Every structure is written in C-alpha cells, then in structure tokens.
Amino acid sequence: MNRSLSRRLPFTGYAILLAVSWLLTIACASDAPIDTKPYPVEQQYMATPMPDRIILTMSGDPARSVDVTWRTNVTGAPAFLEWVQSDTLVGDLRKLELEPSHRLPATTEMFHSDLGLCRIHTVHLAGLEPATKYVYRVGDGVNWSEWFQFGTAHDRPAPFSFIYLGDGQNAIRSWWSHVVRQAHQEAPRAAFVLHAGDLVNGANNDAEWGEWFEAGGWLNAMAPVVATPGNHDHPDGSLCRHWRPQFAFPTNGPKGLEETTYWFDYQGVRIVSVNSYERLEEQAVWLDRILSKCPASQWKIVTLHYPLFSAAKGRDNPQLRKILQPVFVRHHVDLVLQGHDHAYARTGLGGPHNVADGVNLNQGGTVYVVSVSGAKMYEANETWNVSRVGTGIQLYQVIHIDGNRLEYESRRATGELYDAFTLTKNEDGHTQIMERIPDRPEIRH
Numbered sequence: 156m157n158r159s160l161s162r163r164l165p166f167t168g169y170a171i172l173l174a175v176s177w178l179l180t181i182a183c184a185s186d187a188p189i190d191t192k193p194y195p196v197e198q199q200y201m202a203t204p205m206p207d208r209i210i211l212t213m214s215g216d217p218a219r220s221v222d223v224t225w226r227t228n229v230t231g232a233p234a235f236l237e238w239v240q241s242d243t244l245v246g247d248l249r250k251l252e253l254e255p256s257h258r259l260p261a262t263t264e265m266f267h268s269d270l271g272l273c274r275i276h277t278v279h280l281a282g283l284e285p286a287t288k289y290v291y292r293v294g295d296g297v298n299w300s301e302w303f304q305f306g307t308a309h310d311r312p313a314p315f316s317f318i319y320l321g322d323g324q325n326a327i328r329s330w331w332s333h334v335v336r337q338a339h340q341e342a343p344r345a346a347f348v349l350h351a352g353d354l355v356n357g358a359n360n361d362a363e364w365g366e367w368f369e370a371g372g373w374l375n376a377m378a379p380v381v382a383t384p385g386n387h388d389h390p391d392g393s394l395c396r397h398w399r400p401q402f403a404f405p406t407n408g409p410k411g412l413e414e415t416t417y418w419f420d421y422q423g424v425r426i427v428s429v430n431s432y433e434r435l436e437e438q439a440v441w442l443d444r445i446l447s448k449c450p451a452s453q454w455k456i457v458t459l460h461y462p463l464f465s466a467a468k469g470r471d472n473p474q475l476r477k478i479l480q481p482v483f484v485r486h487h488v489d490l491v492l493q494g495h496d497h498a499y500a501r502t503g504l505g506g507p508h509n510v511a512d513g514v515n516l517n518q519g520g521t522v523y524v525v526s527v528s529g530a531k532m533y534e535a536n537e538t539w540n541v542s543r544v545g546t547g548i549q550l551y552q553v554i555h556i557d558g559n560r561l562e563y564e565s566r567r568a569t570g571e572l573y574d575a576f577t578l579t580k581n582e583d584g585h586t587q588i589m590e591r592i593p594d595r596p597e598i599r600h
C-alpha cells in the first residue's frame with residue numbers, strides 16, 4: 156500500500172460512517188411520530204408589557220384630533236402616549252427626550268377576555284393642526300412601541316381617498332390579511348379604512364381579535380379605522396365586549412348606541428355609521444336630523460352592515476329598506492357601503508330592478524354596494540337586477556373624492572379591477588353615474 160492510499164483510507168471509512176449514520180437518522184425520523192402541536196392561542200395572543208393592538212380612530216374632529224388605543228398586560232406600569240410634529244423629530248435621535256407637554260397619560264381600563272386579563276389604554280390626542288403630519292409612540296416609559304406617523308385631515312373640503320372593506324370575519328389571519336395589504340398597496344395614502352361590519356366571527360373570542368389586529372398590523376396604527384358593527388359583532392344579542400374598549404369611535408349617536416351609530420365629517424364629506432342590528436326606527440329619526448344639517452351639495456356616505464338590496468341568495472331585508480330608504484332619498488345620500496352577504500352587488504344605472512316585476516327601486520340615485528373582503532362566500536341573489544355582481548371573490552374598494560367627483564373602484568385580492576364608476580354631484584344634490592365596469596365577465600363561483 157502506498158503512503159497516499161494509507162492516508163486516504165481512514166478518511167474514506169469516516170465518510171462511509173457519516174453517510175450510514177445520516178441515512179439511519181432519516182429513516183428513523185420518517186418513522187417517528189410527528190410531534191407538532193398547535194401553538195396555544197393563550198400564548199400566541201397573550202398581552203405583554205410591550206404595547207400591541209395599537210389602533211387609530213377618530214372620535215372627534217379629524218382635522219384637530221385623533222384617538223390612539225392599545226393593549227398591555229396587567230402590571231401596574233403607567234401608560235403614556237408621546238407625540239410630536241413629524242418634522243420636529245424625524246432624523247434627530249438626540250431629540251427623543253420630549254418636553255413634558257408632549258407626553259399624555261392614558262385612560263386605562265381592565266379588560267377580561269376569554270383568554271385572560273389585560274389592560275386597554277386610550278388617549279384622545281386633541282389640539283392638533285389641520286393637514287399636519289405627526290409621529291407618536293405608546294408605552295410605559297420603558298417599554299415603548301415604535302414611532303408611528305399619521306396625518307390630520309384638512310379643515311375644509313380637499314381631495315382624499317379611503318378604503319372600504321366588507322366582512323373580514325373568517326380565516327382572518329390566513330386569508331383576510333393579504334386583502335388588507337393589497338388594499339394598502341393600492342391606496343397607501345388612504346385617509347382611513349372603513350369596515351362594514353362582521354369584523355370577526357366570534358366577537359367575544361380574544362384570539363379572533365388577535366388575528367384581526369395582526370392582519371391590520373402597523374396599518375391600523377397610522378391610518379384610522381372606521382367600523383360599523385354587524386350581527387357577528389353582537390354575539391348573544393348584544394354588542395361584543397371588545398368593541399367599546401378597543402375602539403374610540405364618536406359618541407354622537409343615539410343614547411345607548413354610541414360608538415356604533417355615529418357621524419363625522421372628513422374634508423367636506425359626511426360619513427355616517429348606522430347600527431343596522433338594533434333600534435332602526437329611532438336611528439332613522441336621528442339620521443334624518445343629522446343629514447338635515449348638511450347642504451344638498453355635500454357628499455353623504457352611509458355605512459351599515461345589513462344591506463338594503465341583498466346580494467346573497469335567500470336574503471332580503473324589506474324592513475330595513477322601508478325604514479331607511481326614504482331618509483336616504485330625502486337627503487340625497489350618495490353611497491351606501493354594506494356587508495353581511497359574503498358576495499358583491501352594486502346598483503347603478505337602471506337598478507336595482509326587482510327581477511319579478513321589473514320595478515326600479517333605486518329612488519333618489521343612491522348607489523348601494525355590498526362587498527366581502529374575507530374568505531366566506533355565498534351564492535348570488537336573484538331578486539335584483541343590478542349593475543355588477545360577483546361571488547366567490549375577495550374584494551376591496553378604494554373611493555376617491557375630489558370636489559364634485561367621486562371615483563369608485565372595487566378590486567380583487569390580486570389587485571385586478573372588478574368594478575368601477577364615477578359619480579358627479581350638482582348643487583341640488585343630484586348625482587349622475589358613469590359606469591366604468593371593466594370589460595371582463597362577471598365572476599360567479
């Protein structure tokens with residue numbers, strides 16, 4: 156045996172040993188029971204000293220105030236919000252020690268969910284300048300969130316866009332999240348994100364809200380959320396326990412319906428949430444009064460969960476139509492944004508016609524939309540003839556208002572345009588619609 160061969164042999168033996176051992180490991184591993192267990196939701200969605208579920212809402216004048224809500228665990232640590240105009244802070248870390256006037260204590264409440272105890276904190280940040288960018292962070296003085304940026308509204312009519320989403324509700328983390336992200340990519344400077352009810356399925360289940368906040372992520376902390384409650388947000392017949400602590404919506408609705416029935420003006424547009432789950436007659440009177448104060452030429456958008464013209468098979472809400480439609484007609488409500496039916500339907504030119512007798516029920520020129528952003532899907536209705544229908548597709552909508560023009564687009568989760576129209580509004584409050592439906596067949600899965 157020559158010397159080089161004698162040197163190689165031990166190495167060759169070692170390599171063979173390694174290979175055999177590796178093969179044995181693979182063989183044993185494939186036979187071994189898989190020890191993969193679901194990660195417990197108690198741990199996955201447990202509150203910690205680090206602020207989470209941070210969300211912006213607008214309980215007051217959006218040009219001069221904003222509300223920030225977040226969650227922590229139940230240590231006795233204080234809860235603060237620090238804020239400053241963006242150009243004061245950005246790019247200069249030496250200025251992180253803020254003046255005392257830029258630190259606000261939160262209002263804190265203990266919250267007992269099905270997964271345990273936590274604290275929910277809210278700060279109403281007022282006295283802001285219109286059309287100005289700010290940054291803020293929340294925390295206990297040691298454990299801080301990152302700095303989030305947001306902008307106040309103009310204090311007069313000015314162009315803006317917002318995102319409207321139908322029911323998220325199901326498979327929120329796995330299937331709804333990508334719709335939220337695509338909508339953000341489509342309209343990154345959206346003034347707010349409007350949810351038309353049934354945000355989650357079991358609204359007293361903390362893990363579902365955990366998924367909802369996870370899907371919204373940092374977007375919730377920089378673009379205010381607007382939401383109207385649906386039937387699933389009323390488990391056991393009453394508003395879910397999470398709603399009022401975790402959202403700071405306006406309290407200008409009828410007594411007892413605060414933060415579910417409310418209105419606000421955003422750059423000249425009146426946005427109203429109607430709680431379609433309860434006390435409809437009373438809300439119709441309230442809505443009549445609220446809209447009486449708007450000039451006819453002002454854009455008026457109403458959101459409610461149950462639709463006046465249902466999109467899904469076997470569903471109809473004649474009582475809702477009877478109570479609310481006369482108010483919408485009287486005050487030239489331009490757009491009604493709804494959910495509930497897990498399908499898409501949008502009225503427009505010549506509709507909705509009742510399929511059975513051909514009667515056009517679209518008095519007043521209001522455009523009614525039902526849409527769905529989540530993954531639960533129902534079959535299409537056959538009661539109404541409307542401009543555009545879709546089933547089996549997750550959608551998001553971007554609405555842009557500029558002067559007397561309103562541009563509406565509905566897109567699939569892929570970003571592909573599915574429906575569009577333009578409204579122009581005259582001084583009398585009447586609108587004209589220009590259909591811009593893409594030249595693609597309707598999707599009905």
Ligand SMILES: [Fe+2]
Pocket residue numbers: 353385386387460494495496
């Ligand atoms: Fe619903």
